[in-house]
Amino acid sequence: xxxxxxxxxxxxxxxxxxxxxxxxxxxxxxxxxxxxxxxxxxxxxxxxxxxxxxxxxxxxxxxxxxxxxxxxxxxxxxxxxxxxxxxxxxxxxxxxxxxxxxxxxxxxxxxxxxxxxxxxxxxxxxxxxxxxxxxxxxxxxxxxxxxxxxxxxxxxxxxxxxxxxxxxxxxxxxxxxxxxxxxxxxxxxxxxxxxxxxxxxxxxxxxxxxxxxxxxxxxxxxxxxxxxxxxxxxxxxxxxxxxxxxxxxxxxxxxxxxxxxxxxxxxxxxxxxxxxxxxxxxxxxxxxxxxxxxxxxxxxxxxxxxxxxxxxxxxxxxx
Amino acid sequence: xxxxxxxxxxxxxxxxxxxxxxxxxxxxxxxxxxxxxxxxxxxxxxxxxxxxxxxxxxxxxxxxxxxxxxxxxxxxxxxxxxxxxxxxxxxxxxxxxxxxxxxxxxxxxxxxxxxxxxxxxxxxxxxxxxxxxxxxxxxxxxxxxxxxxxxxxxxxxxxxxxxxxxxxxxxxxxxxxxxxxxxxxxxxxxxxxxxxxxxxxxxxxxxxxxxxxxxxxxxxxxxxxxxxxxxxxxxxxxxxxxxxxxxxxxxxxxxxxxxxxxxxxxxxxxxxxxxxxxxxxxxxxxxxxxxxxxxxxxxxxxxxxxxxxxxxxxxxxxxxxxxxxxxxxxxxxxxxxxxxxxxxxxxxxxxxxxxxxxxxxxxxxxxxxxxxxxxxxxxxxxxxxxxxxxx
Numbered sequence: 001x002x003x004x005x006x007x008x009x010x011x012x013x014x015x016x017x018x019x020x021x022x023x024x025x026x027x028x029x030x031x032x033x034x035x036x037x038x039x040x041x042x043x044x045x046x047x048x049x050x051x052x053x054x055x056x057x058x059x060x061x062x063x064x065x066x067x068x069x070x071x072x073x074x075x076x077x078x079x080x081x082x083x084x085x086x087x088x089x090x091x092x093x094x095x096x097x098x099x100x101x102x103x104x105x106x107x108x109x110x111x112x113x114x115x116x117x118x119x120x121x122x123x124x125x126x127x128x129x130x131x132x133x134x135x136x137x138x139x140x141x142x143x144x145x146x147x148x149x150x151x152x153x154x155x156x157x158x159x160x161x162x163x164x165x166x167x168x169x170x171x172x173x174x175x176x177x178x179x180x181x182x183x184x185x186x187x188x189x190x191x192x193x194x195x196x197x198x199x200x201x202x203x204x205x206x207x208x209x210x211x212x213x214x215x216x217x218x219x220x221x222x223x224x225x226x227x228x229x230x231x232x233x234x235x236x237x238x239x240x241x242x243x244x245x246x247x248x249x250x251x252x253x254x255x256x257x258x259x260x261x262x263x264x265x266x267x268x269x270x271x272x273x274x275x276x277x278x279x280x281x282x283x284x285x286x287x288x289x290x291x292x293x294x295x296x297x298x299x300x301x302x303x304x305x306x307x308x309x310x311x312x313x314x315x316x317x318x319x
Numbered sequence: 320x321x322x323x324x325x326x327x328x329x330x331x332x333x334x335x336x337x338x339x340x341x342x343x344x345x346x347x348x349x350x351x352x353x354x355x356x357x358x359x360x361x362x363x364x365x366x367x368x369x370x371x372x373x374x375x376x377x378x379x380x381x382x383x384x385x386x387x388x389x390x391x392x393x394x395x396x397x398x399x400x401x402x403x404x405x406x407x408x409x410x411x412x413x414x415x416x417x418x419x420x421x422x423x424x425x426x427x428x429x430x431x432x433x434x435x436x437x438x439x440x441x442x443x444x445x446x447x448x449x450x451x452x453x454x455x456x457x458x459x460x461x462x463x464x465x466x467x468x469x470x471x472x473x474x475x476x477x478x479x480x481x482x483x484x485x486x487x488x489x490x491x492x493x494x495x496x497x498x499x500x501x502x503x504x505x506x507x508x509x510x511x512x513x514x515x516x517x518x519x520x521x522x523x524x525x526x527x528x529x530x531x532x533x534x535x536x537x538x539x540x541x542x543x544x545x546x547x548x549x550x551x552x553x554x555x556x557x558x559x560x561x562x563x564x565x566x567x568x569x570x571x572x573x574x575x576x577x578x579x580x581x582x583x584x585x586x587x588x589x590x591x592x593x594x595x596x597x598x599x600x601x602x603x604x605x606x607x608x609x610x611x612x613x614x615x616x617x618x619x620x621x622x623x624x625x626x627x628x629x630x631x632x633x634x635x636x637x638x639x640x641x642x643x644x645x646x647x648x649x650x651x652x653x654x655x656x657x658x659x660x661x662x663x664x665x666x667x668x669x670x671x672x673x674x675x676x677x678x679x680x681x682x683x684x685x686x687x688x689x690x691x692x693x694x695x696x697x698x699x700x701x702x703x704x705x706x707x708x709x710x
Contacts, residue, residue, distance in 0.1 A: 056487055115673055120487050121391045122672040125628060128621055129668020136661035253498055253617065256491045291502050298499045302492055309484045 024286060027166070032282030034171040034240060037178040039274040041233030042248075042255040043262070044178075044185055049226035050256075051265035052202050053219065055113055056124040059131035060255065061248030063227045066104060066134070067097035067234025068149075068243040069142055075149035075238075087152050090235075094177075097235035098228045105227025109220045117219070131249060138245035148242040155239055170239040177236045181229065186267050188225075198222050202265075261301050263311025272312055277301065334557040335550050340688075344636045345549060352542040362531040369538040369606040371646040372545060374399075376599025378626040378638035379548050380592030385624070386632035387556060388588040389568030390485070394493030395596050395623045397500050398468035400615030402597025404504075404511070405467060407610035408451060409460040410520040410528070411436045417521060436517070442509035451510075457524060464601045465594050472593030476586030483582075485571075494617055501616040516611030520604065528605055541602045548595055549635045555591070556635075564588055596623075628671050631680025640679050 042064060049057050057063075074093035078086045108130065116123045151170070158168045189195035200208040201218045209215045234248065241247065254277070262273030277297055284293035305311070336342040356368060377395045385391045415436050435447050453459045475496065479489055504511045512518070520528065527533055555561055566574045567581055575581045604610050613619075622645070630641020645667070652660040675681060 050487075054487070056490075112669065112673065119672075119676075121490065122676070124391075124393075124487070124490065125621075125625060126669050126672040129665040129672075131665075132661050132668065133665035136658065136665070139661075140658060253491075253495060257495055260488060260491055291506050295499050295502050298495050302495060305484065305488070305492060306478045306482055309482045309488065 025283070028282050028286045029279065030167055030171060032279040033175055034168075035282055036275050036278035037171075037174040038233070038237060038240075038251065039254060039258050039278050040178045040271060041174075041181065041236055042230065042251050043258040043270050043274050044181060044267070045226040045229035045233065046255050046259045047262070047265065047267060047270045048185070048189075048229065049223055050259055051270075052198060053117075053222060054120050054264075055117070055223065056120060056127065056256075057226070058124055058127040058252060059108075059134055060127075060227075060230055061250070061252040062131045062134040062138075063101045063105060063230035064234035064237065064248035064251070065138060065243065065245065067101050067231030068238050068247060069138065069234075070097040070100045070231065071235040071238045072142075072147055072149045072243060079150055086150075087154070090152060090155070093149070094232055094235045097231040099231075101231025101234070102224045102228030106220060106224040108227070109223040113223055114216075114219065135245045135249065142245070144245060146242040146244045149238040151239060173239055174236050177232070181232060182267065182271065185229065189267065194221070257298065257301050260305065261311055263313040266311070266313040269311055269313030335554045337553050337557075341553065345546065348549075348636050348639060349542075349546060352545070353539065357535070357538070362535055365538050366531075366534045366606060367650070368643070369534070369541050370603060371643055372538075372541050372639070373599045373603035373606055374623065374626065374646065375545060375639040375642035376548060376602070377592075377596040377623045378630060378642045379545070379552060379635055380595035380599075381624060381627040382630075382632060382635050382638045383552055383556065383564075383595075384588050384592035385627060386634075387561065387568060388564050388585060390585055390589060391490045391624065392493045392589065392592070393490045393617070393620050393624065394497035395592070396615040396617075396620035397493070397497045398472060398593040398596040399600040399603075399623070400500070400504070400610070400612070401468040401471065401600065402464045403600030403604045403610045403614075404517065405454070405460060405464040405597075406601035406604040407517040407520060408454040409457065410523060410604065411517050412451070412454050413523070413525075414519060414521045436512070437519070438512040438515070438517070439509050442513075444509040448510055464597055468593045468597040469590050472590045473586060476589045477582070480582035480585045480589075485585075494620065497615070497620050498617055501612050504612040504615070511612070514612060516609055516613070518609040518611075520608045523605065528608060534606070537602075537605050541606065544598065544602065545639060548598070549639075552635045560584070560587075625668060625671070627678075628676075629667065629678050631678030633677065634680030637678055637680030637683075644679070 042060065045063070046057065046060055049055050049060070071090075071093040074089055074096055078089035078092075082089075112126055112130065113123060116126060155170050155173055158166050159172070160166055187195075189198065197208070197213050197218050200211075200213055201215045201222075205215055208218075230248075234243075237243075237247070258273045258277055259270060261277065262269030262271070280300070281293050281297045284296055287293075288296070308314075332338070332342070336345065352372070357365060360368070377399050381392070381395060418437075435444070439445075439447070453463060475493070479485070479492065484492065505514050507513075522528060528537065556564070563574065563579060563584055567579075567584055571581055574584075600610075603614075626642040626645050627638050628641070629645050630637030630639065648667075649660070649664065652663055671678060677684070
């Protein structure tokens with residue numbers, strides 16, 4: 001971190017050499033990869049929910065927060081009751097986070113979402129209300145202050161492949177998780193019976209029902225799966241940031257932009273969009289101030305969407 | 320001649336007042352705002368009402384844009400804020416001039432560079448930026464309050480609707496634009512006052528906006544403008560344009576194939592909604608005496624949509640009641656039960672979308688009108704109008 005700020009100072013005085021600039025670009029690139037992983041993890045769940053089902057889930061960030069809190073609880077439990085296993089609690093926490101978000105997502109679908117499939121804009125309002133309720137619940141239960149999970153040793157520290165380069169392990173772990181999760185979801189959506197059922201239901205609900213697919217149950221499981229993935233995202237997020245009741249909601253607009261920019265329903269598009277937006281933001285952050293970088297990126301995305309309203313990778317489904 | 324005049328008045332009555340139901344509804348609203356509230360609550364609360372009412376302009380605009388046009392914009396705060404900032408800029412320059420007048424030629428007494436807003440001085444800006452110059456003139460300010468948001472809405476509308484971006488995508492993009500503007504306003508401190516916004520506004524053309532008597536006058540002006548907006552909205556929705564707008568909402572392709580340019584129709588209603596929001600923003604500044612970027616970002620914009628949804632997305636009058644109900648509830652509960660408030664607000668979001676998609680207006684139409692009709696026995700005309708769904 002100090003190296004980055006030193007480099008920024010250098011840049012401000014315009015006295016950096018090419019070598020230093022290279023190091024800075026690589027480091028900003030890795031900062032961008034951290035951001036990319038978070039965007040991708042958030043966007044994967046949303047690509048399922050919004051891309052496939054056309055439901056706008058404004059509470060998506062809260063499902064991520066739920067996963068993060070589940071991880072904090074796991075870390076606390078294993079620290080207090082099973083210190084011997086503390087070294088390896090993280091994979092368990094990931095499953096718990098997925099499970100918690102999955103179950104809650106399932107319940108939300110039954111109680112709220114299923115009534116609103118015909119009115120996509122209304123899902124936006126309803127889930128915004130849901131996100132308020134969830135946020136306040138987190139605040140009541142866990143407190144408004146930021147907390148964080150205790151990390152096992154193997155997630156700490158950094159890797160120095162060359163002089164002046166400092167690549168944090170947790171960032172690489174985050175990247176690894178997002179790559180694995182992307183692979184898992186791609187396989188699930190495109191190479192499994194379950195994914196086939198989801199795609200059939202999305203394309204032609206009546207016909208899918210006619211060939212014996214339980215479309216109601218498919219909806220329910222798809223929504224819950226998207227929420228569960230958000231929970232895993234939250235679990236992975238604890239390795240790089242601290243958790244507060246509003247931790248997830250600050251990424252919600254970015255995530256929507258990623259999904260829309262990539263082309264709703266396309267996993268490849270989502271990956272490209274998450275990478276482009278995250279890298280653009282993190283490299284621009286070095287050249288401009290952080291918030292202005294955000295403005296430029298948002299405007300650029302809106303500009304591209306004007307030229308390609310269907311997003312980068314359009315799904316070839318006849319509407 | 321007599322007959323012609325009669326039919327003209329009749330048309331006006333039907334299309335602008337909205338027939339018997341519309342007239343009664345508007346009369347009740349006017350009675351509440353102009354007579355009942357000023358007589359029963361003190362001037363502090365009345366000012367609070369004025370503040371809430373200036374948000375209802377946005378909700379009225381959203382009824383036309385979202386309820387009738389089917390265009391949900393999550394960025395209305397952007398237009399509301401631009402209108403407000405234009406007004407605030409004018410008032411701020413006047414306040415700066417009055418400080419300069421008090422200080423005379425003595426720079427030190429003014430504690431700031433003479434003639435420019437104080438926050439510019441705090442940010443090491445000593446010359447007024449060029450885009451602040453027009454706000455020296457009141458007529459120009461009035462023009463800009465409407466022109467700036469409308470032009471921006473026009474650009475967004477043309478860019479999006481010509482490319483057939485609509486529905487959910489439009490909502491998300493307007494939300495992103497709204498966020499963008501908030502970031503710009505917060506970071507360009509020297510130009511906009513940053514996170515604090517533009518504060519310490521004093522007079523409008525030498526007329527003090529801070530005294531309780533004058534605030535009451537501003538309240539009444541706000542009320543009259545709201546009624547004006549409702550009448551304008553009713554007239555517009557009863558014209559051919561209004562019919563086409565409904566058709567666009569319900570079956571866009573068919574309207575397009577009938578030879579209409581759907582993008583133009585959508586852009587127009589979006590611009591009108593933006594202009595109304597801007598008027599609301601300007602009235603807000605007069606009511607409360609400041610403007611802040613915190614009021615124009617994502618969350619307030621979603622609240623504006625919920626005002627409209629609670630009131631009933633198809634009812635112009637309902638929009639006003641919705642705004643008042645939610646805003647009052649928000650103030651009351653957040654003071655009394657701060658923790659419960661979020662649960663309650665979240666439940667309102669859920670309830671309104673799931674159980675009462677027609678909001679308060681729908682509830683009135685379903686449960687309150689029929690018994691009244693039966694009571695007065697003049698049933699048919701009204702119930703026909705109700706079923707037709709007068710705006």
